[in-house]
Amino acid sequence: MLKIIWIILSLVLIGLIFLRTPQNQGLASFSTKSNLLGSPSSAEQFLNNLTIVLMILYFSFAIYLNLVS
Template sequence: MLKLMGALISLFLIIIIFLRIPQENVGLASFATKSNILGSPSSATRFLNILTGIGILAYFTIAIQINLLN
């Protein structure tokens, strides 16, 4: 169960990192501004920062638990 959750959090973090591609990259940045998926740029940045931090903490917690069980 922990390995499955660890894999899901890993995929989640990869997706978040792709959403955080720098603004000069025209492809994803233009998509995000045209579709307005994440709202305004400042609130989207803050939201992604919080989400990334929570995901990293959850990943480390699960990784430590998996290592202690082995």
């Protein structure tokens, strides 16, 4: 069960990292004009915090699964 959660978590992290808009490049001007998630800075801060939390969970699962097996 934990391996399934770990695999899903890794896929979500990969998707989240690839879907982020680049800083000061092509889509950055579009992201500053969109108000779907509130202000761009608060949405970016939320995505940064979410990425950090998911990375900590991912590495915790990886360490635990490595110690158990």
